[in-house]
Amino acid sequence: MMTQVLKARAGIITEEMEAVAADENLDVEFIRLGVAEGRIVIPRNKNRKEFKYCGIGEGLRIKVNALIGTSSSLDDMEMEARKLAIAEEAGCDSFMDLSTGKDIDGMRKQSLSLAHVAVGSTMIYQAGIEAIEKYGSVVNMREEDIFEVIERQAADGLDFMAIHCALNMDVIKRMRTTGRVTDVVSRGGAFLTGWMLHNQKENPLYEKFDRVLEILKAYDVTLSLGDAIRPGCLADSLDGAQLQGMIIQGELTRRAQEAGVQVMVEGPGHVPLNHVDATMRVQKRLCNNAPYYILGTLATDVTPGYDHISGAIGGALIGACGADFLCYLTPAEHLGLPTEEDVRTGVITTRMAAHIADIAKGNKxxxxxxxxxxxxxxxxxxxxxxxxxxxxxxxxxxxxxxxxxxxxxxxxxxxxxxxxxxxxxxx
Structure with missing residues (x-):
């Protein structure tokens, strides 16, 4: 199949490229070249109907991602539909459905039917929850179950997918020797770390990365290389485990680009402001200038209830230093699931951060x-x-x-x- 990036390399201008060029007020050839070289991605599953496409990457406005999803403690699909509408009204460029409730497939199909922007997921959540239901524990998850979930979600139409491929045994060994304070704070990373240590096996998503790429390429799903080992507090920023994970992200980024799969790279979490520039420079250098997707950035650990403000401060700086995509933080971060008003506040504060960063970068x-x-x-x-x-x-x-x-x-x-x-x- 001719994916977006393969078309770009062949000199083909797609409707997605034209839409992004018009939105950014840029020449479409600039967009095509950026996609061809892996510096820009345009998430769009071949099975999705038309929606408001967004370009993410070098030379473009910084984009904002929101999060919605059911859970075992709050399983209300109607509420999540309202959150989706609120997030779009507030100006998000995409959102991720992180559902772990009873009907994950149904929730995803609802999100895709309602969305007017790109839709993503973290696939290991569903694989882990289904393993608990089938086998009683995440550590009993079958390798084939993981790949079946990727295929299922891709076939449903997800435009981008966070997949924790850059976690392997070497990273876990490194983490055990660095004196890390928070260990693994990524939920998907924790699922896989537990599975790997219990079964004494390598991460299937790393070991069989080519199979992951085959599935994504078939549906033209953009790979978001999950940051399984991101620092969960300022004290862990730029420790050996994080750097080891960044090196592996870089290796996998190049393999994805060579395979004709669009790829962006997830980055940290908790980063003191004096580490922001170094983090960005290292990540971009290692990952061949692929778009960088930030989970935050939280500039302090001590503001529960106000982490959307801390995240906006960190997000503005890391955006000015070269980040391309900011995932929102809401006032509920570290407290619980966000309310509808939390979603609105999260998008607003993160869009402010993105705009401030765009100013600093000289965006016209x-x-x-x-x-x-x-x-x-x-x-x-x-x-x-x-x-x-x-x-x-x-x-x-x-x-x-x-x-x-x-x-x-x-x-x-x-x-x-x-x-x-x-x-x-x-x-």
Whole structure:
């Protein structure tokens, strides 16, 4: 099958490339070349109907991913449908269905039927939950079950899939010697680590990576190389285990690219700000400049209930340093499952971080938007301010409460911008 990346290498311009070029206001040849070289991915399963395609990677605006999904403690598919709609309304570019409730297949099909953006998953969740149901424990999971789940989810239409292929016995051995504080915080990584140690076998997703690629290539699913060994606290950032995992991610990235499978790389979690630039440089260097998908970034460990703010701070910096894709954090991080309002807040704060990072990277669209806001404020034009705002609702509310003769509800007739504009004759 001619995947998106193989078409790009053959010089073929696809509808997905054209849509991304138009959205980014870039020449389509720039997009095609980026996809061909593995610096840009456009997640789109061959079985999906048309939706709002998003390009992720070098030279593009930073994209934002949301998370939804049922669990054993909160198994409400109708609520997750509402969360999906809220996430899209707030401006997410994609979302992942991480369901572990009773009807994982049904939930995934519901998500795909409702979504207007790219949809992903972490496949090992379903494989692990089904192993518990069938055999009583994750460690009793059969290798064939893992590959069957990948095939099933790909056939259903998932556009990208987080698969923890870069975890192997060498990484686990390294972790045991580094004095790691939090061990394995990735749920998928924990499932596989437990299975590997109990069965004294190599990770099938690493050992049979070519088989993973065959399935993904058949459906043109974008591989998201899962970060099974990411640091779960600041103290573990850039330790030996993380670096070992990054090296393996790099090796597998190149193999996926050579096979004609689109691939992006998942990155850490908890990273002190002074480690952000080094983390980005090492990851991009090792992974042949593949798009980098950040799970955070959390800049401190001590803000439960406010981790969306910590994540926005870290996300803005790591985005400015070269990250391409930010997974949101909500106020519920480290507390429990997010409410519908948590989902909205998570998307808003992460989009803010992405925009701030785009400004720092010199993105022309981001700069133009901020410049338009500045000019609209000087011109006291509330309609233009509303149009330029990332989230215009607060401005709309302010405009309603204003007395109607001023464009700023904060300082009224004493507005410094208005006085200065009149003085310099530019009012």
């Amino acid at each position: 669209q981001a700069w133009a938007r901020d410049l338009e806001m500045a000019k609209a404020r000087v011109a006291l034009n509330m309609d233009r301010q509303i149009k330029a705002s990332l989230y215009p609702e607060p401005l709309k509310a302010a405009a309603v409460t204003d007395n109607g003769d001023h464009g700023c509800a904060v300082c009224g007739s004493g507005c410094a911008a208005q006085v200065a504009a009149e003085y310099f004759g530019i009012a």
